[in-house]
Amino acid sequence: DAGVTQSPTHLIKTRGQQVTLRCSPKSGHDTVSWYQQALGQGPQFIFQYYEEEERQRGNFPDRFSGHQFPNYSSELNVNALLLGDSALYLCASSFNLYEQYFGPGTRLTVT
Amino acid sequence: GQQVMQIPQYQHVQEGEDFTTYCNSSTTLSNIQWYKQRPGGHPVFLIQLVKSGEVKKQKRLTFQFGEAKKNSSLHITATQTTDVGTYFCAKFGGKLIFGQGTELSVKP
Numbered sequence: 001d002a003g004v005t006q007s008p009t010h011l012i013k014t015r016g017q018q019v020t021l022r023c024s025p026k027s028g029h030d031t032v033s034w035y036q037q038a039l040g041q042g043p044q045f046i047f048q049y050y051e052e053e054e055r056q057r058g059n060f061p062d063r064f065s066g067h068q069f070p071n072y073s074s075e076l077n078v079n080a081l082l083l084g085d086s087a088l089y090l091c092a093s094s095f096n097l098y099e100q101y102f103g104p105g106t107r108l109t110v111t
Numbered sequence: 112g113q114q115v116m117q118i119p120q121y122q123h124v125q126e127g128e129d130f131t132t133y134c135n136s137s138t139t140l141s142n143i144q145w146y147k148q149r150p151g152g153h154p155v156f157l158i159q160l161v162k163s164g165e166v167k168k169q170k171r172l173t174f175q176f177g178e179a180k181k182n183s184s185l186h187i188t189a190t191q192t193t194d195v196g197t198y199f200c201a202k203f204g205g206k207l208i209f210g211q212g213t214e215l216s217v218k219p
Contacts, residue, residue, distance in 0.1 A: 033206060033207075042199050042209030042211050043154065043199075043209050045206040055205070056205055056206050058206065090153055090154070092207075098159065099156050100156065100207065102153040102154045
């Protein structure tokens with residue numbers, strides 16, 4: 001049984017560009033949450049998707065958007081990248097919102 | 112702003128010594144979760160506490176939830192090099208609000 005998978009593993013982008021990160025949840029999980037983890041910090045909640053709808057959103061600008069597909073996989077899109085967007089982006093999936101399983105993350109570097 | 116405060120930020124111990132990290136909130140918590148993140152890795156769920164005064168043990172790890180449900184602690188007895196990583200507490204209400212984490216290093 002595969003756990004949460006994320007792609008790509010690493011990514012380097014230039015300021016102003018756009019990026020799409022992908023997440024496949026653990027089998028049987030229907031809820032996907034995205035977190036941003038800056039170096040030396042705890043993960044910060046971006047948003048959560050359930051039944052293809054954004055259910056909750058953290059304090060992130062509209063440049064951050066997402067999508068959930070019928071197979072429960074999800075994408076995180078960031079437009080107009082800033083240097084401060086450099087971080088580890090984590091996807092977490094759950095079924096009953098109790099125990100969240102995190103993926104390995106995507107390390108985004110903005111230059 | 113940060114809703115869950117965690118101390119200390121760093122802890123360096125000799126292998127075999129004990130380790131404790133503390134998590135505090137200004138408001139009553141409905142629950143507290145603990146995660147471990149190895150260097151270069153991702154957070155891994157350890158446990159959830161929900162009851163006032165709750166104490167749970169996992170081998171050498173002891174988790175406590177305060178009587179007022181405003182604080183929690185994680186204690187590791189006789190640390191090993193495999194305990195190295197950052198330990199996070201997080202409050203959960205549909206989404207996780209993480210503390211800043213305590214980075215543990217263990218000198219063999």
